[in-house]
Amino acid sequence: MSPGNNEKPAICALLGSPRRQGNTALLLSRAVAGAREAGCTVTTVIVPSLEFSPCREIYFCRDNDRCKLQDGITGLYPLFASLDSLIIATPVMTMGVPGALKSFMDRFQVFYCAKYLRNSPLVAPEKRKYRNTLFISIAGMNLPDNFDGVRQSALAFCDIIDCPLTDEILVRDMDGKKDLNRFPEILDEAYRKGRMLGEHVVAAVKK
Numbered sequence: 001m002s003p004g005n006n007e008k009p010a011i012c013a014l015l016g017s018p019r020r021q022g023n024t025a026l027l028l029s030r031a032v033a034g035a036r037e038a039g040c041t042v043t044t045v046i047v048p049s050l051e052f053s054p055c056r057e058i059y060f061c062r063d064n065d066r067c068k069l070q071d072g073i074t075g076l077y078p079l080f081a082s083l084d085s086l087i088i089a090t091p092v093m094t095m096g097v098p099g100a101l102k103s104f105m106d107r108f109q110v111f112y113c114a115k116y117l118r119n120s121p122l123v124a125p126e127k128r129k130y131r132n133t134l135f136i137s138i139a140g141m142n143l144p145d146n147f148d149g150v151r152q153s154a155l156a157f158c159d160i161i162d163c164p165l166t167d168e169i170l171v172r173d174m175d176g177k178k179d180l181n182r183f184p185e186i187l188d189e190a191y192r193k194g195r196m197l198g199e200h201v202v203a204a205v206k207k
């Protein structure tokens with residue numbers, strides 16, 4: 001997925017919510033629209049729809065740049081090595097990342113071992129210079145520490161895959177707000193931040 005002269009940069013959009021028509025999916029769709037408008041191709045991965053096993057701690061990846069498990073994540077490793085930037089959108093569940101998305105993140109121990117144990121990252125050096133992540137999260141409640149858990153996991157995941165978390169949209173009190181369609185300013189912010197992410201990557205790959 002390395003963009004050639006005419007190829008558009010590639011962004012992956014990860015949805016952590018099982019609700020395809022939910023508020024998280026809606027916010028993500030606005031960010032994706034902005035990134036596309038900036039000139040990127042966007043592949044959306046709906047994590048709760050993937051069939052995969054949580055990490056089994058076999059640690060095959062200590063010595064190999066792949067996972068021993070063969071399932072719905074196997075084909076996504078090349079995508080995550082080659083993507084130009086990432087958008088993660090997730091609800092808060094039990095003050096953290098929902099189980100499916102957390103299990104997905106854990107499976108990227110393949111990238112952790114390559115980077116930190118073998119000093120041989122799976123992401124090419126030129127891509128490591130410009131890859132960024134836009135992090136979007138929604139919480140039902142309105143508590144000061146609503147996003148501490150999801151943010152910590154997202155920061156760790158983004159570091160492991162060499163796609164640092166550089167921007168975020170955090171929406172609290174979703175139980176009170178109910179439907180984000182009633183808050184066009186929040187949807188506009190998602191579009192604008194998706195577009196900014198896309199513009200950054202388009203400019204970076206042109207250099």
Ligand SMILES: Cc1cc2nc3c(=O)[nH]c(=O)nc-3n(C[C@H](O)[C@H](O)[C@H](O)COP(=O)(O)O)c2cc1C
Pocket residue numbers: 017018019022023024025091092093094095096138139140141142146174175
């Ligand atoms: C299993 C579950 C656990 C949840 N735990 C929390 C929580 O700990 N804190 C919070 O603020 N909201 C919590 N929520 C509320 C969701 O974050 C909120 O409803 C969010 O808008 C869901 O987004 P979605 O409908 O786009 O998937 C939880 C929801 C579910 C279904």
